[in-house]
Amino acid sequence: MREASAFGSAWHDPVLVHEVCEALASCDTVLDGTLGGGGHSAALLAAGHRVIGLDRDPTALAEAGTRLASVVHSARFEAVLGNHDTIDEVTALADRRFDGILLDLGVSSKQIDDDARGFSFRPGVALDMRMDTAQAMTAADYLNTVEVEALTAVFREAGDEPKARRLAQEIVRRRARAPFAVSDDLVGAIRAVLGPRSGPSDFARLFQAVRIAVNDELDGLRQALVSLRERLTAGGVFAVISYHSGEDRVVKHAFREWSTACTCPPRQPRCSCGGVALGAAVTRKAILATAEEIARNPRARSAKLRVWRRAGEVH
Numbered sequence: 001m002r003e004a005s006a007f008g009s010a011w012h013d014p015v016l017v018h019e020v021c022e023a024l025a026s027c028d029t030v031l032d033g034t035l036g037g038g039g040h041s042a043a044l045l046a047a048g049h050r051v052i053g054l055d056r057d058p059t060a061l062a063e064a065g066t067r068l069a070s071v072v073h074s075a076r077f078e079a080v081l082g083n084h085d086t087i088d089e090v091t092a093l094a095d096r097r098f099d100g101i102l103l104d105l106g107v108s109s110k111q112i113d114d115d116a117r118g119f120s121f122r123p124g125v126a127l128d129m130r131m132d133t134a135q136a137m138t139a140a141d142y143l144n145t146v147e148v149e150a151l152t153a154v155f156r157e158a159g160d161e162p163k164a165r166r167l168a169q170e171i172v173r174r175r176a177r178a179p180f181a182v183s184d185d186l187v188g189a190i191r192a193v194l195g196p197r198s199g200p201s202d203f204a205r206l207f208q209a210v211r212i213a214v215n216d217e218l219d220g221l222r223q224a225l226v227s228l229r230e231r232l233t234a235g236g237v238f239a240v241i242s243y244h245s246g247e248d249r250v251v252k253h254a255f256r257e258w259s260t261a262c263t264c265p266p267r268q269p270r271c272s273c274g275g276v277a278l279g280a281a282v283t284r285k286a287i288l289a290t291a292e293e294i295a296r297n298p299r300a301r302s303a304k305l306r307v308w309r310r311a312g313e314v315h
Helices: 017-023 037-048 058-067 086-091 107-113 137-146 148-157 164-177 184-193 200-214 219-227 245-258 291-297 298-302
Strands: 029-032 050-055 077-081 100-103 232-244 279-281 302-312
Touching: 017 037, 017 232, 017 302, 029 037, 029 279, 029 302, 037 050, 037 100, 058 298, 086 219, 100 219, 137 164, 137 184, 137 200, 148 200, 184 200, 184 232, 200 219, 219 232, 219 245, 232 245, 245 279, 245 302, 291 298
Parallel strands: 029 050, 029 100, 050 077, 100 232
Antiparallel strands: 232 302, 279 302
């Protein structure tokens, strides 16, 4: 395979390319459920797989289509507009099954760097953060309407913030004077609670928590994992790259649950559930990016790859 860096683009530099291709090596047809700029799909196509690329962002789909133009009209690649969270609603993929499925849960570099998309904490950027621009609620809407308890839960669970309640209360206090509209408003609230020494790492973590809430990413991920699992053929492989502790916990717990045969209470002396494991985890621990990859692409430092295989013989 070519060097991993060869599959990067202005849109996105895909992480863990070699590791993903190794995990999916036995899969003939792969669903790239987060197509983005097409980096992982390009690598999988180069490795000889047939790929169906799915993305809910029309801009990303167009970018990937341009990049992969040489194979768009071939039988080896297909680009589909839709959300992996609700794959059963994607008409083009009705009743389709796959030998391998890949989810890369990160936001693409181009989306983050495009101030118009509103993901950044750079000064003056509008608080948008919608992955699907057809969605009504923006980050500003969210911060201006959600109650203290819900904000607290988001900053605690998705932002790993010890002062989550204080931050939620500060946001509610400030929005009573003037609605949140731009990044500076949220940065100001964070600094007021975390102190003047708070900096980019804090802003990135808490802006990410808001993004996760605005797009309902954790609940969507829980639903998506089950729906996508059911689209795997016998012996099919499910690979997920996460960048956030909350996402990784959801994936880890799902893979662990699916790999457990007995669901009886731990203290019960004999199994009475008759359970059968749905498959087995391929990775006992998450696979991390190498130091070399992190040096080339710093956004890879938080990436974690987990892999699971559905029970049954590979056809």
